[in-house]
Amino acid sequence: MNINEKLASLKYNKDNESHLSVDNDICMRCKNRCCTYICPANVYEWNEEKCTMTIRYENCLECGACKIACEKNNILWKYPNVEYGVKFKNG
């Protein structure tokens, strides 16, 4: 089962605005970019051509792992606005 099928099991209410952000210049200098693999929702993807981080914030599970894992302390992390984000049916 790929990650998109896993995420498809979840209910989300998508905000138009991202609750996550990074400074692309800092990401460009980052060797590991561990956010691209440790995130349980596969939110982060490095775009080699544009040298920017694609942030699929609408898939975020609001766990906070990326913020702690980021070696450059470069992830601005907050909770989504009220009524937005993920909703677990079971938890």
Next chain:
Amino acid sequence: MVDNNKVEVIIVGAGPAGASAAITLARAGKKVLVVDRANNTGEKNMFGGCIYAKQTAEIFPKFWESAPIERSITEHKIFMLTDYDSTEFNYRYSSKGSYKAFTVLRSKWDKWCIEQAQKEGAYYAPKTLVKELLIENGKIVGIQTPYEKFYSDIVIIADGVNSLLAKQIGLRKNYNDSNVTLSVKEVYKLPKQRLEDKFNIDPETGIAAKILGGPLKNMFAMGFMYTNKDSISIGIGISLDELKKNKIKPYELLDDLKEHPSIAPYLKDAEFVEYSAHLIPEGSIDNIPKVYDNRVMIIGDAAGFVNNIHFEGTNLAMLSGKLAAETAIYALEKGDFSASTLSLYYKKLQESIIVKDLKTHKNTIPFLKKNIKTITSLYPELACEFFEILSMADEKPKRAKYRKFVSKILKSGCITKSVPLGLFALEKCLKK
């Protein structure tokens, strides 16, 4: 509902810690407001998991008669996996008369807990995201939401593992990647009867399983599996630094575990219904922040109260909520909300299992990390090899097999090194 937006105590977060603090305060007749960012209580929360009967009943007496519990745990199981085989240990007990633990689903359980607090008179405001603690003239006087201010004499911070509020007032540092565990979990639906047959359990009873080794070998990681009424929860917890170091995706690791020949049959024919993830504080006494200050206390995951060795979290959350509430009641009656009065909370924590057990296990996690290969790789291998010799009838003489087995043990150094090390760690635990 709340006059002039002012109450005696505001609790931020309606998880098990917040609900327990709220109900304790409400029972004492205190004006208490709980706020939570979720639309529907519990929908942002996730755990393994099970709750522990005795400590939960101290807050919610006889909760099993009306609460949305899934199953009463009557079996603890440990899987020791090698790449293809497993040795499994079961501890089964009769649940008659006294319950030990129950599986619950957080979306239902957390909602029920906060409803009980409301019945006792607590105010509850869902859909309320706290932007920050409200500080006036250097004093914490309440909370700031995007739309309004709420005032109180005391704020209890129960906003979970990421606790942005405890960080705002400098009580907590950021965690680093070696002292948090990332957990990913999947829930699989299965007809009740099929589930009971698979797990060899009676109606209403269930199992809690821990999984070592296999795809998780040589890493500070563990799998878990719990039976709910008509579903199975399966997941892993893995230290964030292991994920980084090994460059693995947590959900792919869980997929590998699910495909292990000893695990896959449990999920066969079950329908995948939900994926989720959450962080767990490592639960070391060294990571516990100062949990009180003038007009404020921190409880539950926000304070790092997790005992990962015994898989305890919700019970410590509830207990810390109760202790903070008792302290708040004392402070309100005294009319003094200073740090020196609220230090009673820490005294209560020290006298409770929260601080006592965290102290007992001060050296356990470093010990486990140091010996992780022995525990997650060598021990499962030796256990499986032992049973292989015991059960395999072939043309090879037994003596040669025993020799090979014993020499593997000796070569591994697991007796000469690990056993004394284990005893040494245990002795350190017992000393204090």
